[in-house]
Amino acid sequence: MRALIAEFIGTFWLVLGGCGAAVFAAKHIGFHGVALAFGLTVLTMAFAISHISGCHLNPAVTCGLAAGGRFPWSRVLHYIVAQCLGAVAAAVIIYVILTSSFGTGAVGGFAANGYGELSPDKYTMLSALVCELVMTFMFVMVIMGATDKRAPAGFAPIAIGLCLTLVHLISIPVTNTSVNPARSLSQALFAGGPYIAQLWLFWLAPIVGGVLAGIVYRSVFEQDQ
Numbered sequence: 001m002r003a004l005i006a007e008f009i010g011t012f013w014l015v016l017g018g019c020g021a022a023v024f025a026a027k028h029i030g031f032h033g034v035a036l037a038f039g040l041t042v043l044t045m046a047f048a049i050s051h052i053s054g055c056h057l058n059p060a061v062t063c064g065l066a067a068g069g070r071f072p073w074s075r076v077l078h079y080i081v082a083q084c085l086g087a088v089a090a091a092v093i094i095y096v097i098l099t100s101s102f103g104t105g106a107v108g109g110f111a112a113n114g115y116g117e118l119s120p121d122k123y124t125m126l127s128a129l130v131c132e133l134v135m136t137f138m139f140v141m142v143i144m145g146a147t148d149k150r151a152p153a154g155f156a157p158i159a160i161g162l163c164l165t166l167v168h169l170i171s172i173p174v175t176n177t178s179v180n181p182a183r184s185l186s187q188a189l190f191a192g193g194p195y196i197a198q199l200w201l202f203w204l205a206p207i208v209g210g211v212l213a214g215i216v217y218r219s220v221f222e223q224d225q
Contacts, residue, residue: 003053004082010045011057011086017041022111035168043161058180060210064140068214087186112191113178121173136179136209144217178202
């Protein structure tokens, strides 16, 4: 239960910090600042709760770690539920802050993910699928490597936070960057309509990418252990 509460709080902070920066501050800090905000949320939470829950904050990471033999499959669904609840709770806070001042008409895209007409730079579905899969693959590869028992101790949060920042710098123009189904779910629920219709891609691609990364890392880099 402590681990699930930690995942709830951690994912809450990820969405509040990252999506909150996108909704409230993007016009001031640009997408570079939004990318950094997402990285900082993971970095800070990794130091705060990694010793409690592992600080997954992301269904794709949880599935990837399970595929990589770092996490039991029997606990995957519990983690995903906690992550989704934390993400939605953060989205509620963002919605209340935004609409209390500017009304429901200000919700707009609500930092939700999309492709085609819903992509920031109008990238196609195939572009979005490839981008999300590859970005999540690399993100989980970095997580697997940074948390390997052979890696230098104590530096994993920095590597993971910087990796997530880089992922956002690359892919915000393509999909608004998901690599996290819980984050995509929470924002789509408030953006509504077409964003919900496209949500399948932002569950499928990150989870497939995460699982592939777990399998590759385990089979290639841990086979001698």
